[in-house]
Amino acid sequence: MLFCQRVFICLIFLGSLAGCALSPQELKPNPIVGNSLSNVGHGQAVSVNVVDQRHSAIIGTRGGLYSSTSSITVQSNDIVPKLQKQAEEALSKMGYRPQSGSSTTLTIIIDSIVYTPSDSNFANDASVKAVLKAQLKTPSKTYNGKYSSTTSQGFTTAPSLEQNNAFVSDVLSNVLTNVFKDSNLSGSM
Template sequence: MRNRLLLGLIAVAGLAIAGCASSPQQLSPQPKLTAPMAAVGHGQPVSVRVVDGRSSFSLGTRGGLYPETSTVSVQSNDVIPKLQAEAESAVRLLGFTPTPNAYNAPQLTLTLAELKYQSPKELYVTSANIGATFKVDVRNSVRSYTGRYGASLEQRFGMAPNTATNTKLVSDVLSDALTRVFKDQTIGQVLNGQ
């Protein structure tokens, strides 16, 4: 009887300790353009392609006592189709017509170069640095242009952030960086054949 009670107490203590470890978070961000675009095109076809250039789906960890269990990740097959839709929407707002495999049309390739999430390695998670970087390659028959655009956010917390909070933060940073890409007037000029 005493052994059974002791085993029960050990099991409860084990659960309490395990509860201190954070479980991994797989986020599903919703990147959106956050500013109006000035239309410079006249409906010309443009080939738009979005690719994932990250070396890993992991953004980093939420820190805390067990950082190895508190990874934050965003899968390529989740975020890339959303970025493709937003990039095509931006190209339409700029006055062009996204057309897959358009022959001899200007091409825009948007690469998600980096997406990171960093927290201090402390007992309690109090803050996070989140960053996103896009690389864009635009070319027409006579000219090409390459640029990098980034956004970052430092967020402080009163308690460890849940999946919904982190999803919103990563969405905000992606949206900011994506909007910076298409606000660059050079992109519209190259798509316009200039």
């Protein structure tokens, strides 16, 4: 009888450990540039490019007991076209005319996206930091800017794919909006 109780307790313990394992997530965030941008472009043509200079698509882990198997990724081939589209829309809202081959070029560089879970084995709190760089080149001048956004959030349970998509989308939206709200950048075009 005592042996059966010990086996039962061991099975419950092992089952609870297995429940702490979190599966990997491949995020597909949808950043959106805010609407409160200054209309300063006067129809000037600007060529815009988005480049991903991260060393890996892995932005972090979901945490938990087996964090090495709970990676969170944002693929370059998913995020670059979305940021490109949003950058072109932002320039249009500002009165510029996105046009490839223009003598004025804006390159937006994804420097980093970092997802950090809490130190707890339950991984219910997390923070996300995104860093973008902007390089503007005109026939007469060059401007370089660096922009970041960080947000922390608590979750009642480990965040789902949908929650993490929304979480990372918000941070990317904030940092991309910061790029286009930079009066030094828009004033240099």
